[in-house]
Amino acid sequence: MRYMLMMHAPRGAGDYQLRDWSPEDFKAHIDFMHRYNRDLTDAGEFVEGHGLTPPGQATLVRAGRDGKPVTDGPFPESKEFLAGFWIIDVDRPERAYALAAKASAAPGPGGKPLNMPIEVREVMSAPLEGA
């Protein structure tokens, strides 16, 4: 079963908070993410994973009356934003939760775990036809 893990990060001033971190803390965080992805691949569970550009660059798009894009944003008032996501392929939901918890504990300033909220959603597919 596939799950999307959505990593929500607390919002700074429209930018990643981590731009203000010390170089050591920054490196520890990035190294953690590389290791995390590699472990997922080694476990045969990695499908996809991406970090997103900071919300300072986010654009909200709607179709205008003529179908042309009408853009809006960014919206500095939201408290959290989607910083990145993974799609994983695991054999049970508990495994997805465990992996989400692991990502949540990514190191922040001073190596302290960030405990970011990770939203876990099952990706729709077709079922195995039970008999």
Next chain:
Amino acid sequence: MPHLLRELAPQVLGVLTRRHGDFAAAEDAVQEALIAAARQWPAAGIPTNPRGWLYQVARRRMTDHLRSEIARRKREDRAAGELAAAEPCAPPPDAELGLARDDTLILLFMCCHPALTAASAIALTLRAVGGLTTAEVARAFLVPEATMAQRISRAKGTIRSSAIPFAMPTDRERAERLGAVLHVLYLIFNEGYASSGGSELARVELSNEAIRLARAVHELIPHDPEVTGLLALMLLTDARRAARTGEHGELIPLDEQDRARWDRALIAEGVALVEDALPRGAVGPYQLQAAVAALHDEAARAEDTDWAQILALYEVLRRMSDNPMVSLNHAIAVAMVRGPAAGLALLASLDADERIAGHYRLDAVRAHLLEKAGDSGNAVRYFRAAAERTTSAPERNYLLAKAARLAWRDEHGRGMLRT
């Protein structure tokens, strides 16, 4: 040519494993040989002895890997001597390749060993026995190649650490182990048939591969009725493939399918297999499900379906296995024979079964039976509840469309009828 390669893959792997004992290394070497063949044969032509060619290339690869491994351990001189002594350079005599039939079975027993998770067993079976490349298996399951490669190598790690031998299971184990093999083949087939992810082409290929492997097992063990039953079940199900989805991938339920689009040749073959298996007396779940599929496939119109027979089969199946999905299908058959109220009463008892309570199929079946009973208000409610719970997009769309049509008819249709 891909067909030829897939046919030869387990034969070459079997000989190599038997000669060298190291299944994991042999499997890697055969995979490399298959890739080399796929690259070279189209231009150079298929060699006169393709099996010998693959064997030679795989053996060389294996030797190369062993050499570099030995070099790494800095024991080059002594071990290289051992290697040379152990490595006959001539291709294996045909007598040895003659064992290929058994090898395919032994490999299947290994790759579908109960110590492996279903996902690992499926991946390894497709590569080692099916002769698919890692890239092909990855594409079929929509994961990156690196992920699939790791899954396969972990599966081989489990085989090594569990010391699963390259040998036929003992008579005592055989039935259970054959059951595991059939289950893996069944899962591969279902993945290709029921799953909506990925390109239709990759899916069809997966089902075809499951059928091909089931045919191979049936050829090797022609008198096992459950093997025959599984092959029949696959053929009788696959026969409906073209009719089961609409233009845009939407699900078309059995009773609304255009039966002219069912594959008559597959149905005839499947029915013949069921008729061969059932009288043997060792009735099992695959045969029974195949028999149900045959009854559906043989009905010229949905209303001609022999539900009384289907009900009888589900009653046997239900006594045989304590599976709530079987109970659910049994309830449908009861409803078709004795009316929706009788079916709904059975569903009520399933609510207490925590394995299926809250499963979308229970709600979906309940919704269908309520609709048949004329209670469209509750039918809409359960169609929507089922749509909330399914993780299948086509299924959800089907259920929501059902709910919307019923609700609309409730609101407008009756008024229109009255005028």
